[in-house]
Amino acid sequence: MMKTDIIEKAKEVIRIEGEAVEALADRIDESFIKAVDLMLTCQGKVVITGMGKSGLIGQKIASTLASTGTPAMSLHPAEGIHGDLGMIGDKDLVIAISNSGETTEINSLVPVLKKMGLKIISLVGNKKSYLAGESDVCLDVSVIREACPLGLAPTASTTAALVMGDALAVALLDSRGFTREDFAFLHPGGSLGRRLMLKVKDIMITGGRIPVVSEDVMMEEALVEITGKRLGLTTVIDQEGRLVGMITDGDVRRIVQADRDFYRRKVKDVMSRNPKSIEPDRYAVEAVEMMEKREITSLVIVDEAKKPVGIVHLHDLLGRGEFRFEG
Numbered sequence: 001m002m003k004t005d006i007i008e009k010a011k012e013v014i015r016i017e018g019e020a021v022e023a024l025a026d027r028i029d030e031s032f033i034k035a036v037d038l039m040l041t042c043q044g045k046v047v048i049t050g051m052g053k054s055g056l057i058g059q060k061i062a063s064t065l066a067s068t069g070t071p072a073m074s075l076h077p078a079e080g081i082h083g084d085l086g087m088i089g090d091k092d093l094v095i096a097i098s099n100s101g102e103t104t105e106i107n108s109l110v111p112v113l114k115k116m117g118l119k120i121i122s123l124v125g126n127k128k129s130y131l132a133g134e135s136d137v138c139l140d141v142s143v144i145r146e147a148c149p150l151g152l153a154p155t156a157s158t159t160a161a162l163v164m165g166d167a168l169a170v171a172l173l174d175s176r177g178f179t180r181e182d183f184a185f186l187h188p189g190g191s192l193g194r195r196l197m198l199k200v201k202d203i204m205i206t207g208g209r210i211p212v213v214s215e216d217v218m219m220e221e222a223l224v225e226i227t228g229k230r231l232g233l234t235t236v237i238d239q240e241g242r243l244v245g246m247i248t249d250g251d252v253r254r255i256v257q258a259d260r261d262f263y264r265r266k267v268k269d270v271m272s273r274n275p276k277s278i279e280p281d282r283y284a285v286e287a288v289e290m291m292e293k294r295e296i297t298s299l300v301i302v303d304e305a306k307k308p309v310g311i312v313h314l315h316d317l318l319g320r321g322e323f324r325f326e327g
Helices: 003-027 029-040 053-065 103-116 131-134 157-174 181-185 191-198 218-231 251-256 282-294 314-316
Strands: 045-050 072-075 095-098 120-125 137-140 212-214 233-237 243-248 298-302 308-313
Touching: 003 157, 029 120, 029 137, 029 157, 045 053, 053 072, 053 095, 053 157, 095 103, 103 120, 103 131, 120 131, 120 157, 212 218, 218 233, 218 243, 218 251, 233 308, 243 251, 243 298, 251 308, 282 298
Parallel strands: 045 072, 045 095, 095 120, 120 137, 212 233
Antiparallel strands: 233 243, 298 308
């Protein structure tokens, strides 16, 4: 094949699979709502089964469900009919994935599952199939064609099943009111979990390291504080110790250009008022999002009395393995 042929074939695969996914949106109806309701009210776990490539898709869907608050596991149908059905409890729910709806191993499970009184949700490409007819809810994941030029290797069909599984998982996540804290609790071992659990108070600069001056002092004193604390800024407080302003290196540079004698001016005449602040019990990821949104590099941490108790700087977060930023 020529290079141009290879590129065009790759683009065709993406187009075919994209069309298959896009077609799913028109099939989200009452059946989908019923499937979500069954999963929400399930008192056990969600067991996902599929043969071959559908089984691999089922493993991924089960993993996504488990990591977003829905207890789930995958079951190989061939192993299920040879003893592993003991993994399934009488309060569980089964999701069966089969493009044809006629997969022998899965259909052999169906009578046993129904005898156990279990609800079955099927993801099928043939709504007239045995599996579709025996399911309590059937979700249509059919595709017009596979991306495989031979029409044999599961490609678009497995992608469609995967996306429908993701749609179920996200709908469940939202319905359960699943939070960042819940997600972090289920992912304690990785950098993602650590990043989500980390709070501002765990990383902020505190005590004597906080640059602070009174609003009534001269800029000369503020310059000493900015230089000495090496954070490129100083907080400004009123007579009650409450945060009322901030002066940064950038502020100083701008003022120097306009007034060479600026150091003789009072801080309150120079400072930026109402600096952005955050509470110590907020999550560090919220501080990152706030700084990115407002295009600033520092936040002041204040207590309930609006008194500065810490500083968090973007550079401190960049130095941690949990946080990575795109340029």
